[in-house]
Amino acid sequence: MFLTQTFARIPWAYTVRRLVYNIPVYMGVILLVMGCLRMHDPIYSYLGKNATEQQYEKFAEKSGLDQPFVYQYFSFLGKIVTFNFVDDPSWDKPGESVGELISKSIGPSLAITIPALCLTSLISIVVGLLSAFNRGNLFDKSLVVTAVLGMSVSFLVYIIFGQYFGAFVPKQHFGYDIFSVSGYEPMFPHFPTSFADIQYAINTWCYYCMLPVMISVIVAMGYDSRFYRAVMVEETGKDYITTAKAKGASQAKIMFVHMLMNAMIPIITRIMTTVPFLITGSLLLEVFFGIPGMGRQLILAIGAKDFPVIQAYTAVLAAAFIVSNVLTDVLYAIVDPRVTLR
């Protein structure tokens, strides 16, 4: 019933129209990206000053950068449309294509970033609601102080202490191997066909990913809770809250149904701005926890001047931004019937 209602609220015509309108925007972004990346000769940067002219020419031919820019542009667009980067070899990691690098590293990144975003948003919204509803009292003040304290501590400190007290100490001193200090294993080494496979996936995720997710949630919670509190505080003064109270609605109902529904626009805006960054992963978490994700690959590629990887990553990120913008508008329409999209 809920799904049917939600489905019915999706402004399909508008969604398709917005997606189509964004095609030239995306083409423009790609043009800009490709132009910028070629401002400093990528082959020269990669091979270094000691490369001979012959080596330069051979490399340009091999990488396709000797072709006219227009050809390179449309050829790259073709690859984006078909999402086919398999024939695009990484310069720095011979034998591995850009497509392979992205497909192998996106899973580990999403295994951390999606649960982290969901949990952070969920907890922060609840904390924000409770804080706003108890505005000014000790409970609210202590939540605000905790949030500020949490924001003041560096991400690195959380990681170092998290690894030490969350994974190392329980195993070393109490024999409980709850979380891995670092490392990553794919949750689905093969297509799941049984309950045991699902159980293995949950088990693997908890062992390798839960600790970095918890750290990520703790770090982000301070910022998000304060934001959601501010949003909710604004809502508490509105007339519909007084009406609900007058009609005898419980506190929980007022907070989690009426207030939440009305505050969905800023909540969606906040969440959707972070969505494109889900695919870029978190560099610090990936480095410390040995997670072979997108953030690490991108930094390695930038350090090694791995031009095809940088170009493809930028294109994927730009696409993610556009899709998330369209999605944000669609979600506005779903959560608030007053929003009409034409």
Added chain:
Amino acid sequence: MPGCESPMQYKDEDRMNCRQLLSIFIVSLLLVTACGKPTPPPTDPGPKGNGSGGGSNANSSGDVDTSNDKVETDGGEKLVLPGDGLKVLRLPMVTDGPKSVDPVRGSTQYENKACAQIYETLLQYKYMVRPLKLEPLLLEEMPKISDDQKTYSFKLKKGVLFHDDPCFADGKGREMVAEDVFYSWKRMADDSISKNWWLLEDTIVGFDEYYKEQNDAETFDYTAPVSGMRVINDHEFEVELNAPISRFLYIIAMFQTSVVPREAVEKYGEKFTRHPVGTGPYTMKEEGWITSKSMVMNRNPNYRDEFYPVEHMTSDKLAGMEKPAGAKLPICDRIEFTYYVEDQPMWLKFRNREIDYTTVPAELLPEAFIKRSKKLRKGYIAEGIVAHKIPLLDFIFIGFNMEDELVGGDSDKAKYLRQAISLAMNWDERNNDFYNGINVVYDGPIPPQLDGHPTNHKAPKSYRGPDLTRSRELLAKAGFPEGKGLPKLDYYVSKGGNSAEQAEMLERQLGAVGITINKNLVDFSTLIDAVNNKKAQVFSFAWGSDYPDGENNLALFYGPNESPGSNHFNYKNAEYDKLYEQIRTMQPSPERTEIYIKMRDIVIEDTPYLGSMARTRYYLVNPRLKNFKPHEVFSNWVKYLDVDESKSKP
């Protein structure tokens, strides 16, 4: 519209909320109980080994003492341990991972570590013997060298098989033959794939011409002949050198010269960099390598009969290293290399016994070792952890550009100035403050353990500071009393680590005699450019020896090697150059060592650099790991390692 429902509805929905909350609680509980190390899904266990080995590395102090070592060749007690389970080595790599496992593309020690388990070279270093000595690996015997020391005759072992792979007919690895050796070396000449041509440049008759012709041609022809490379039959071949170049034997022990099969290179093309097919004790499937995470290698089931060596040092006997003598190699069934970019996770994993050894990062040295004695702390010894101290073949120095108008040149004044700067600098302070005093500070360019290195690290005539009185005297003789009139020296150093702090210390030390510096902290690539273009007046650099021979370091001062070559100092001394040309073709001998010493002293007197320092690497080994005696010049020692599963838990 929100807020318009009847009060009755609230009660029902509140009950619903309770049920939903209960469900969320149960799911959370399930997630928490799911935590704990997952049982790995079924995978290919790989071939099982013989499970032979034994011995313990620890002595009562927890340190491996290699002083007064002598070579022993008695076999000792042989142990064969029964065991049905797989023996898995869990080893760290302090890197984001090798970029390739194609030997000709490799240059870093991580690529060396990966390639050395899969591929093999003609020669290898004796595992337990120090100083390092070469022995045959793919060869039946050491190569026969002609009287004029220009022609080397090689005899390959029979029955050496490449790994089973679909690139061969029926997927069965064929026998390695002489043509494979030349094919592999010719790949080193191919500029489109190789980074290592310099190893064989100006070495083999006709090879330089081949290099030029083939790289200029449209397609590289690996079948084109090289006059100095002659196949006699499948197992015998000859190599004729341009001159009696003594380093040639070391070169053919380097992993870049490993033997690869042509079929695999042609079948996999670029993918060969991730799909290795060699003759080594371990094999690696493409899916065994997860970029930026790990590498898993399995025992090569077709590995020929190679055995744990008998030859060892006296200290090895104390550590029980000689016990597995005669055990079939490789001893373990699987190697799991995990990459670590940060020290903390590697250290915690080591302390939880999840990896078998670790190098000790500088900031953790005081935690593991007593600062003054550098002995392992009691708690670690009680846990059965063993420390290994490995001095590296390093030459860390601060160089002068000898073509610079102020500090360069061979005039007496310029020499006095360089000597005065050298005497004002305190390497020991740098070592103590930045490296906990674990490095070796020494005179000359030849690192410890090599012929030509001065006794007790001090040459008879030395300009190594601190000796401020002498420094002031020489500064005055150079025409700059108390540094008056001396312009600021332009000092280039690569930024990162504690370079800025080290530069501050240098500024203070030199400032004590009135010498001032202008610090340029730059990217490594900028530093290289500045040095190669002869623009850096004074620069901080380090050189790690490619092979254990002082000749490798003495070449750094050979005139024709000037920048952009390895003579970054642009140092030119006719007498020195003549001596270098002489030693280049000499085999190790007391006469050659005498010349090394003479060359070393010439360089010390001319002082084209301030120095020197060599790093020391500390390894800690968990009791699970046995037969561990690493060296950083070669990396194929993993095949000798064994594990004791009974000591797996902390």
